[in-house]
Amino acid sequence: DIQMTQSPSTLSASVGDRVTITCRASQNIITWLAWFQQKPGKAPKLLIYKASSLESGVPSRFSGSGSGTEFTLTISSLQPDDFATYYCQQYNSYSPPFTFGPGTKVDIK
Amino acid sequence: QVTLKESGPVLVKPTETLTLTCTVSGFSLSNVGMGVSWIRQPPGKALEWLGHIFSNDEKVYRTSLKSSLTISKDTSKSQVVLTMTNMDPVDSATYFCARIRVNMMVEAFDIWGQGTMVTVSS
Numbered sequence: 348d349i350q351m352t353q354s355p356s357t358l359s360a361s362v363g364d365r366v367t368i369t370c371r372a373s374q375n376i377i378t379w380l381a382w383f384q385q386k387p388g389k390a391p392k393l394l395i396y397k398a399s400s401l402e403s404g405v406p407s408r409f410s411g412s413g414s415g416t417e418f419t420l421t422i423s424s425l426q427p428d429d430f431a432t433y434y435c436q437q438y439n440s441y442s443p444p445f446t447f448g449p450g451t452k453v454d455i456k
Numbered sequence: 457q458v459t460l461k462e463s464g465p466v467l468v469k470p471t472e473t474l475t476l477t478c479t480v481s482g483f484s485l486s487n488v489g490m491g492v493s494w495i496r497q498p499p500g501k502a503l504e505w506l507g508h509i510f511s512n513d514e515k516v517y518r519t520s521l522k523s524s525l526t527i528s529k530d531t532s533k534s535q536v537v538l539t540m541t542n543m544d545p546v547d548s549a550t551y552f553c554a555r556i557r558v559n560m561m562v563e564a565f566d567i568w569g570q571g572t573m574v575t576v577s578s
Binding site: 447 | 493505518519554564566
């Protein structure tokens with residue numbers, strides 16, 4: 348199975364900060380990677396798919412990049428609504444299971 | 457508006473069978489560009505993909521759960537059903553269903569249900 352790791356596990360930041368989260372896959376997943384935002388007690392929300400495609404309705408301050416085994420999610424200017432946990436997920440159809448990363452919690456500095 | 461909603465028991469006993477239903481609206485389970493996946497999340501832990509079903513009834517399961525997990529659909533009722541046998545306390549989690557967008561291959565898990573918490577305890 349493909350393993351996913353994320354760093355950091357926790358990130359303390361202030362409103363207006365530029366935030367970057369890294370996700371690494373144990374094998375080449377090309378660009379079959381998604382990013383989700385989850386708030387306590389809520390379902391995950393899709394932010395980015397195919398590594399860099401912004402889901403409709405998601406603010407443009409979110410962006411994704413990368414290919415192969417290393418990927419990043421960037422929030423260009425952190426807003427109060429962005430304090431949450433972020434998960435990456437690989438979904439290469441040739442390599443199930445569609446594993447999620449362990450998550451990165453973004454909290455208030 | 458696309459919505460998914462999970463329903464089922466809140467509490468099951470060890471060794472029992474869990475049956476959860478995901479009722480969808482705003483799209484058809486026969487749409488070739490769509491599928492439905494099940495994902496779970498134990499309290500305080502990460503998300504775990506369980507499996508999914510496509511419009512052509514093709515199913516893909518997490519290998520470690522293949523012997524205990526079944527996903528089926530009733531297109532006329534707009535429902536996807538998850539059945540998991542021999543439940544164990546480690547299976548206690550919030551269970552989510554999510555729509556999958558398909559464009560030749562899986563493109564995105566774009567819309568999620570609110571989730572339903574299941575506790576396995578005697």
